[in-house]
Amino acid sequence: QVQLQESGPGLVKPSETLSLTCNVSGGAxxxxxxxxxxxxxxxxxxxxWIGSIYYSGNTFYNPSLKSRVTMSQDTSKNxxxxxxxxxxxxxxxxxxxxRDSGSYYMGFDYWGQGTLVSxxx
Amino acid sequence: DIQMTQSxxxxxxxxxxxxxxxxxxxxxxxxxxxxxxxKPGRAPHLLIYGASRLxxxxxxxxxxxxxxxxxxxxxxxxxxxxxDFATYYCQQNYRTPYTFGQGxxxxxx
Numbered sequence: 001q002v003q004l005q006e007s008g009p010g011l012v013k014p015s016e017t018l019s020l021t022c023n024v025s026g027g028a029x030x031x032x033x034x035x036x037x038x039x040x041x042x043x044x045x046x047x048x049w050i051g052s053i054y055y056s057g058n059t060f061y062n063p064s065l066k067s068r069v070t071m072s073q074d075t076s077k078n079x080x081x082x083x084x085x086x087x088x089x090x091x092x093x094x095x096x097x098x099r100d101s102g103s104y105y106m107g108f109d110y111w112g113q114g115t116l117v118s119x120x121x
Numbered sequence: 122d123i124q125m126t127q128s129x130x131x132x133x134x135x136x137x138x139x140x141x142x143x144x145x146x147x148x149x150x151x152x153x154x155x156x157x158x159x160k161p162g163r164a165p166h167l168l169i170y171g172a173s174r175l176x177x178x179x180x181x182x183x184x185x186x187x188x189x190x191x192x193x194x195x196x197x198x199x200x201x202x203x204x205d206f207a208t209y210y211c212q213q214n215y216r217t218p219y220t221f222g223q224g225x226x227x228x229x230x
Binding site: 046047048049052060062063064096098101105106107108109110111112113114 | 122153155157163164165166167170171174176210212214217218219220221222223224
């Protein structure tokens with residue numbers, strides 16, 4: 001049973017850094033089978049892929065966010081993280097972590113429940 | 122970026138109906154399309170990958186099926202059940218940045 005769980009502050013001030021962590025259980029984390037992704041959804045809008053990280057530490061970011069995004073992982077804790085700098089109200093969204101099936105081409109096959117992050121002073 | 126355009130944006134249907142949602146892409150992406158279902162306030166769930174392959178978590182027989190290749194793809198739901206009324210998204214994993222369609226909201230007529 002693959003489970004992902006996001007955690008982090010629900011409120012971030014403009015210009016500050018958004019930091020989230022995703023804890024993974026049962027999903028072959030830290031192996032060369034899968035990537036691990038962050039995806040967000042502004043209220044009432046569609047889904048946007050933020051980026052993915054591979055077990056090797058290689059990262060792939062959406063060019064629209066690349067200058068502000070850093071993803072990292074801690075395989076000893078079965079978790080990976082997202083940092084998004086210089087946030088504005090446009091970064092207010094439901095943030096999901098998900099397993100990215102990568103070269104298996106099976107999409108994002110397991111998701112966390114999501115965590116709402118609001119950007120406001 | 123590869124653009125994903127879904128139609129319709131909203132679809133009204135009744136229980137028992139068969140419905141089809143279309144996703145068109147801005148370039149040929151072979152069969153690298155996935156479909157997700159999302160209910161309000163919940164995470165999306167993978168339904169179909171590789172344009173036509175059912176995610177293993179879906180019970181069989183499935184009311185969901187996918188088809189298409191190149192630039193046009195469809196998701197079909199047979200015999201709509203109450204739990205099928207939700208928003209559906211297509212997504213391409215042909216090339217990064219991965220992109221999603223804008224969503225199709227399936228509502229009860």
